[in-house]
Each structure stands twice: as C-alpha cells, then as structure tokens.
Amino acid sequence: MKIGELAKRTGVSVRSLRYYESQGLISPVRLANGYREYSPLAAETVKTIKLYLNLGLTTEEIAGFLHCVLKNKEAFCAEVMPLYESKLEEIERQLHQLTQIKLNLEERMASIRREREGSGAKAQTKAGEE
Amino acid sequence: MKIGELAKRTGVSVRSLRYYESQGLISPVRLANGYREYSPLAAETVKTIKLYLNLGLTTEEIAGFLHCVLKNKEAFCAEVMPLYESKLEEIERQLHQLTQIKLNLEERMASIRREREGSGAKAQTKAGEE
DNA sequence: ATAGACCCTGACACCAGTGTCAAGGTCAAC
DNA sequence: GTTGACCTTGACACTGGTGTCAGGGTCTAT
Incomplete structure (x- = not known):
C-alpha cells in the first residue's frame, strides 16, 4: 500500500x-x-x-x-518501564505546576471579586508571590 | 539605571x-x-x-x-477578569488532559506489573484506547 | 591609549510535531 | 497525449520565552 x-x-x-x-x-x-x-x-x-x-x-x-x-x-x-516511570514523574511535575498556577489564578480572581463587592475598601493584593 | x-x-x-x-x-x-x-x-x-x-x-x-x-x-x-477566566479554562483543559495521560500511563504500568508477576499468563493490554 | 566592563543589534537554537507550499516526477484513464 | 490524482524532496512557519554568539560601539580607570 x-x-x-x-x-x-x-x-x-x-x-x-x-x-x-x-x-x-x-x-x-x-x-x-x-x-x-x-x-x-x-x-x-x-x-x-x-x-x-x-x-x-x-x-x-x-x-x-x-x-x-x-x-x-x-x-x-525492559526499556519501557523506566521510560514510563520517568514520564510519569514529568507529568506529575507538570500537574503540580499547573495546579499551583490554577490556585494563584483563583486567588487573584477571588481577590478582585472581593474588592469589587467591597466597593474598593481593601488594598490590592499585589502579588501571588509564587 | x-x-x-x-x-x-x-x-x-x-x-x-x-x-x-x-x-x-x-x-x-x-x-x-x-x-x-x-x-x-x-x-x-x-x-x-x-x-x-x-x-x-x-x-x-x-x-x-x-x-x-x-x-x-x-x-x-476591566480587561483582567475575562483574561483570568479564559486562562483558567485553558489551565483546566490542560489539567484534564495531563490527568488523562497520567491515568493511562499508570494503567499501562500496572498492566505490565501484573503481567510480570503472573508469569506472562494474561494477554497484553494492547492499548489505552484514549 | 589601552584594558575591561558594559552596552548595542541581529540572528540562530531550542521543543517537536504538524501544516503547507514549491517544483517536479509517475501513472492510469480517457 | 493530456488531464488529474498521486507521489517525491526540501524548506519554512508555528509556539514563546530564553540562552547564546557574533560583530561592533562606549565608557571608565589606569
């Protein structure tokens, strides 16, 4: 073919x-x-x-x-298993990183919402500060 | 400076x-x-x-x-919030995809381990089949 | 006046698989 | 013998922030 x-x-x-x-x-x-x-x-x-x-x-x-x-x-x-293991670790690192970003994003979004409801009372959360 | x-x-x-x-x-x-x-x-x-x-x-x-x-x-x-929202969605898509890959990887690893313990008794799981 | 630290622009490499285009060869059917 | 579908190789683009090199200018202190 x-x-x-x-x-x-x-x-x-x-x-x-x-x-x-x-x-x-x-x-x-x-x-x-x-x-x-x-x-x-x-x-x-x-x-x-x-x-x-x-x-x-x-x-x-x-x-x-x-x-x-x-x-x-x-x-x-024999080559497969170690490869799967290291790939899994890599995936887990990425998952961790993404999850961290997600948490920071959500925190900032919540902060903005609080600020808007509170009619600009609280100070700006200036950073997620990784 | x-x-x-x-x-x-x-x-x-x-x-x-x-x-x-x-x-x-x-x-x-x-x-x-x-x-x-x-x-x-x-x-x-x-x-x-x-x-x-x-x-x-x-x-x-x-x-x-x-x-x-x-x-x-x-x-x-005003520009920030919609951006955060779409970014969050994007992150969640990526998280979902990575999690799926992780599950598939783990399933295949488990399958190999079973096969090795079972002295090659069961048939090979040929695919994760997305 | 010369060494050495600092600055400038421009360009390629990286990751990694895929789309896409150009320029051209092959083949089957009409 | 020509059309059109299919094949070939080679090359650039993309994503996106960063490293790094080349080739050259500037400034300061000795």
Whole structure:
C-alpha cells in the first residue's frame, strides 16, 4: 500500500507518516519509481505509534523500544518501564505546576471579586508571590 | 539605571528585558549613546511582569492591561477578569488532559506489573484506547 | 591609549510535531 | 497525449520565552 492509502486507513497525515520515517519509526520499502510501499502490518504499527504519542512519549523515545513491542508483549521490553516511570514523574511535575498556577489564578480572581463587592475598601493584593 | 543594573535588581536576564521591550511591555528612554535608561520604577514594573508571566499569561496578553494595572488597582482594569477566566479554562483543559495521560500511563504500568508477576499468563493490554 | 566592563543589534537554537507550499516526477484513464 | 490524482524532496512557519554568539560601539580607570 502507498502512503496516501496508509494515511487514510490510520487517520494520520501523509506529512506525519514521512516524519515518523525520518525518526526511524517506520521503514517502508521503496518501489522502482521511488514511491514508498507499506506492508499491511504498517497500519498496526502506526496505530501503536499514535498510542505512545498519546501517552506523551516523543518519537525519539518511542524509537527506542518500538521494535521490541511490535514483536513481543510490552512487559517483555525492559526499556519501557523506566521510560514510563520517568514520564510519569514529568507529568506529575507538570500537574503540580499547573495546579499551583490554577490556585494563584483563583486567588487573584477571588481577590478582585472581593474588592469589587467591597466597593474598593481593601488594598490590592499585589502579588501571588509564587 | 542601565539594563545590567535592572537585570541585577530584578533577577531577570538582560535578554528578557530586551524581549519585554520588543513586546511593548517596557519603554526605557534612550541616552545619546543609544543605551537604555530605566526609571527607578522600572524594577516594580518588571516584577509585575514576572508575576503575570508566572500566572501563565503571555507577554501579548500582559501588554493588553499592564498599563492599566500599573496605575490602578487590578480590580479596576476591566480587561483582567475575562483574561483570568479564559486562562483558567485553558489551565483546566490542560489539567484534564495531563490527568488523562497520567491515568493511562499508570494503567499501562500496572498492566505490565501484573503481567510480570503472573508469569506472562494474561494477554497484553494492547492499548489505552484514549 | 589601552584594558575591561558594559552596552548595542541581529540572528540562530531550542521543543517537536504538524501544516503547507514549491517544483517536479509517475501513472492510469480517457 | 493530456488531464488529474498521486507521489517525491526540501524548506519554512508555528509556539514563546530564553540562552547564546557574533560583530561592533562606549565608557571608565589606569
């Protein structure tokens, strides 16, 4: 199957398929005319790539274990678990940071509302002071 | 005061101060030799900018109301509240997305652990399936 | 007058995946 | 033999604040 066909089947753009290839994630054979020819299994591969991208992994990280998980159960691939762990930590750091921002935002919004109701009585809360 | 001095006082890099200027946030006067000359009040302004950046606002958004909040109480500036509201929504969207990713990650990690303990008995959970 | 600290502008790099355009080759059908 | 759909590579844009370098000007103190 050619690249347009694969794009249609997987819902991934032609541009992205070529990008995945440049990152070493897929390796279609080339026809005599230079066209990429994908095996029918490629659709599964692409869906797997999408899955890992959705987990927040980068193409580079995926490249490190994709070969293994395509042939084995994921649990068999030793590279995966440490990657998941560090990714989880990263996500948690981001969650913490976002939550902090959210709290500060809400505090400032509440402060403004108080000030408006109180007819400008209280002093301005000048900072969230991280 | 010149830019290096302001950088020292505020903890913001010279590079960033120039960037803020290019975004219309600060407007130092220029000396005959082309050097930027900042008023003593500039340090306060820069700290205010930092504050809003830490709330997740962009320089462009800050530019829209900075002038007002430097002269008035924040509650007086009508532009601020809607901005906070939409920013809060954005943050909440991101929180939701990150939380979803986190759950998927944890589920996959748990699945791998089960598989390893169970000596490869159960089938591979092939996807988080968004 | 020269060293050294400070200032200037302009530009590239980063993250990382995707959109999009240009300029051109291939192929099937009419 | 020409149209039109599909393929190729290469390149720039985007997000957005910051680091960093190049190449050069200014000022102060010795």
